[in-house]
Amino acid sequence: xxxxxxxxxKFEALDEIMSADERVHLINGTFLSLSxxxxxYQNLQxxxxxxxxxxxxxxLGFCGLAIGAAMAGLRPIVDLSTGSFIYEAxxxxxxxxxxxxxxxxxxxxxxxxxxxxxxLRGGGAAxxxxxxxxxxxxxxxLEIVIPSSPRDVKGxxxxxxxxxxPTIFVDHTRLLDVRGEVPENDKPIPFGVADIKRKxxxxxxxxxxxxxQVCLKVAADLAKEKIDIEVVDPRTLVPFDLATILASIDxxxxxxxxxxxxxxxxxxxxxxxxxxxxxxxxxxAPIRRVSTLDVPVPYSPPLEEHIGPNEKRIGAAVRAAVx
Amino acid sequence: MLPKLPREKLLDLCxxxxxxxxxxxTLVGLYDKGVFGGHYHLYCGQEATGVAALSxxxxxxxxxxxxRNHGHLLARGVDPKRLFAEILGRVDGLNKGKGGxxxxxxxxxxxxxxxxxxxxxxxLSTGTxxxxxxxxxxRLTVCLFGDGSLEEGAAPEAFNHASLxxxxxxxxxxxxxxxxxxxxxxxxxxxxxxxxxxTELPKAYKVPAQQIDGMDAGLVHATISEAVEKIRRGExxxxxxxxxxxxxxxxxxxxTVPKPTDTSLAWDVSGVPEKxxxxxxxxxxxxxxxxxxxxxxxxxxxxxxxxxxxxxxxxAAAAEFAVASPxxxxxxxxxxxxx
Ligand SMILES: Cc1ncc(C[n+]2csc(CCOP(=O)(O)OP(=O)(O)O)c2C)c(N)n1
Numbered sequence: 001x002x003x004x005x006x007x008x009x010k011f012e013a014l015d016e017i018m019s020a021d022e023r024v025h026l027i028n029g030t031f032l033s034l035s036x037x038x039x040x041y042q043n044l045q046x047x048x049x050x051x052x053x054x055x056x057x058x059x060l061g062f063c064g065l066a067i068g069a070a071m072a073g074l075r076p077i078v079d080l081s082t083g084s085f086i087y088e089a090x091x092x093x094x095x096x097x098x099x100x101x102x103x104x105x106x107x108x109x110x111x112x113x114x115x116x117x118x119x120l121r122g123g124g125a126a127x128x129x130x131x132x133x134x135x136x137x138x139x140x141x142l143e144i145v146i147p148s149s150p151r152d153v154k155g156x157x158x159x160x161x162x163x164x165x166p167t168i169f170v171d172h173t174r175l176l177d178v179r180g181e182v183p184e185n186d187k188p189i190p191f192g193v194a195d196i197k198r199k200x201x202x203x204x205x206x207x208x209x210x211x212x213q214v215c216l217k218v219a220a221d222l223a224k225e226k227i228d229i230e231v232v233d234p235r236t237l238v239p240f241d242l243a244t245i246l247a248s249i250d251x252x253x254x255x256x257x258x259x260x261x262x263x264x265x266x267x268x269x270x271x272x273x274x275x276x277x278x279x280x281x282x283x284x285a286p287i288r289r290v291s292t293l294d295v296p297v298p299y300s301p302p303l304e305e306h307i308g309p310n311e312k313r314i315g316a317a318v319r320a321a322v323x
Numbered sequence: 324m325l326p327k328l329p330r331e332k333l334l335d336l337c338x339x340x341x342x343x344x345x346x347x348x349t350l351v352g353l354y355d356k357g358v359f360g361g362h363y364h365l366y367c368g369q370e371a372t373g374v375a376a377l378s379x380x381x382x383x384x385x386x387x388x389x390x391r392n393h394g395h396l397l398a399r400g401v402d403p404k405r406l407f408a409e410i411l412g413r414v415d416g417l418n419k420g421k422g423g424x425x426x427x428x429x430x431x432x433x434x435x436x437x438x439x440x441x442x443x444x445x446x447l448s449t450g451t452x453x454x455x456x457x458x459x460x461x462r463l464t465v466c467l468f469g470d471g472s473l474e475e476g477a478a479p480e481a482f483n484h485a486s487l488x489x490x491x492x493x494x495x496x497x498x499x500x501x502x503x504x505x506x507x508x509x510x511x512x513x514x515x516x517x518x519x520x521x522t523e524l525p526k527a528y529k530v531p532a533q534q535i536d537g538m539d540a541g542l543v544h545a546t547i548s549e550a551v552e553k554i555r556r557g558e559x560x561x562x563x564x565x566x567x568x569x570x571x572x573x574x575x576x577x578x579t580v581p582k583p584t585d586t587s588l589a590w591d592v593s594g595v596p597e598k599x600x601x602x603x604x605x606x607x608x609x610x611x612x613x614x615x616x617x618x619x620x621x622x623x624x625x626x627x628x629x630x631x632x633x634x635x636x637x638x639a640a641a642a643e644f645a646v647a648s649p650x651x652x653x654x655x656x657x658x659x660x661x662x
Pocket of ligand 1: 470
């Protein structure tokens with residue numbers, strides 16, 4: 001089957017989305033950010049120039065503009081590039097976009113997509129390494145999508161663009177070069193369907209975004225120690241597929257959650273709480289979390305490596321879970 | 324034109340400009356060799372603003388700066404060893420490796436916080452100015468940012484506060500228009516700011532504002548000294564936009580050095596690639612300054628070369644120090660995040 005790099009799959013999706021629907025506009029399209037692949041973006045610029053806006057550096061302003069345009073019938077995709085910049089747009093995203101549909105009694109739809117690069121990127125320091133998805137998960141009214149593979153990014157981006165809700169689309173720069181199978185004419189991937197990225201019987205390892213790739217390496221390594229890991233990727237946080245996770249725990253009875261948001265009130269904390277509420281009786285060991293330590297992200301390479309959900313920390317948590 | 328200062332002081336400004344230029348050019352080399360990996364921005368080409376403007380300040384004034392901060396720190400006298408070490412993520416860095424290029428600070432020199440968020444510092448500068456006024460300590464705040472910062476809502480909100488409260492703050496906007504990322508070019512209507520010229524924005528909030536040539540150290544010095552005097556007299560905030568042409572090696576986010584700077588380039592650019600020659604001939608503020616020193620009989624070419632040799636040696640030693648400095652222990656990541 002055909003193989004694509006993550007960034008190629010993402011651009012194929014954008015191209016198909018924009019070709020199929022004239023209402024899709026790109027606001028601030030620097031989708032590949034500082035990556036060496038950013039030239040790919042120029043092809044879109046040639047094709048859809050009149051539907052692309054390069055606004056001033058004003059996240060609050062251009063996110064608000066996109067939200068208003070969505071209310072009035074367009075389907076904008078906004079790129080915030082570095083995810084931390086969504087903090088600059090908080091009033092418009094969290095207070096306006098997320099609430100409009102509910103507050104209007106279902107009369108005003110806000111079909112807008114906010115694209116973010118989250119996470120530890122190598123020297124981003126505290127202001128360029130944010131993973132705001134757990135804070136956004138605390139805001140009802142936003143769908144949250146978090147792909148981890150080329151096939152997923154394409155299928156999920158198509159669903160995001162077709163959604164009538166404000167959708168947060170969270171990417172990781174370290175995924176851009178990851179390669180994987182992407183069938184031609186692949187179907188959009190529905191929200192709320194977790195994907196089992198590797199089958200296993202000893203422990204359920206739940207992971208998101210780039211951490212899925214790290215966990216697949218850990219699983220391959222620990223297979224040599226006869227620990228058989230099942231890697232489950234929820235793919236969307238809102239809606240959330242708890243059923244697939246519980247079914248996996250039925251088999252393994254042990255859970256480790258690895259994710260790059262900060263530990264307190266993070267993605268892993270929420271998933272752990274849901275499992276504890278609905279699947280406590282299936283567990284033979286405490287749920288273990290491997291999250292980014294609760295400190296502002298430091299710049300220096302060994303410090304950054306130390307705080308993230310790296311292979312060493314995930315491996316240790318899995319061994320502890322099966323011990 | 325040369326600043327109206329005694330010869331000794333003029334030579335000191337020259338030395339500081341060389342420090343910035345050779346620091347930055349050496350930094351590009353370290354990045355190219357893979358010694359560090361974080362993204363960084365060059366200040367080359369803006370030395371006449373940084374060095375001349377900061378020379379008008381008192382030692383206890385506050386400064387806020389942003390992603391293009393190396394020049395400001397060095398112009399103010401920060402130890403290049405420690406700035407290099409910070410950018411390399413080493414334990415001897417200004418911030419012990421926790422901040423990197425974006426966030427380097429030097430509280431003893433007035434730099435309490437450096438932000439990589441465009442416009443993040445502008446409201447903060449009204450805060451230190453507010454405190455200085457409340458504490459009646461006469462300390463001024465200088466807020467240094469690019470034209471792109473004016474595009475964020477934080478800027479007009481802060482101008483409004485500074486103006487209403489008559490705060491002792493100088494907003495110093497460095498517009499490296501020609502190749503800069505902020506895109507507010509000097510000559511034509513900006514594609515990113517409807518308030519144009521940029522000085523219209525602070526003026527709407529009754530903050531006196533002017534635009535000047537940021538390549539001209541003498542003009543920068545005269546303008547900033549006068550603005551600083553007015554602020555110290557209690558007249559409230561002032562805004563100055565200095566216009567510069569971006570260093571030809573920093574058109575992209577991945578800087579290069581077209582030709583390592585050397586005093587001799589002030590008179591002979593034949594060794595420079597054709598594409599960048601005009602910049603060295605007519606734009607480079609360091610070379611303009613060097614030519615003015617010689618033409619004004621303030622120094623000989625030999626004297627200037629001697630200063631430059633000494634600076635180059637200092638910078639080379641500083642880089643060596645930083646490369647030899649160890650990384651912090653990984654566990655350091657878990658310390659020092661609460662006072
Ligand atoms: C809030 C925020 N949005 C976007 C960015 C990304 N960014 C970094 S530098 C820059 C351009 C800034 O332009 P300007 O202020 O004119 O400074 P220049 O780089 O041209 O000197 C941008 C958009 C950021 N750092 N912060």
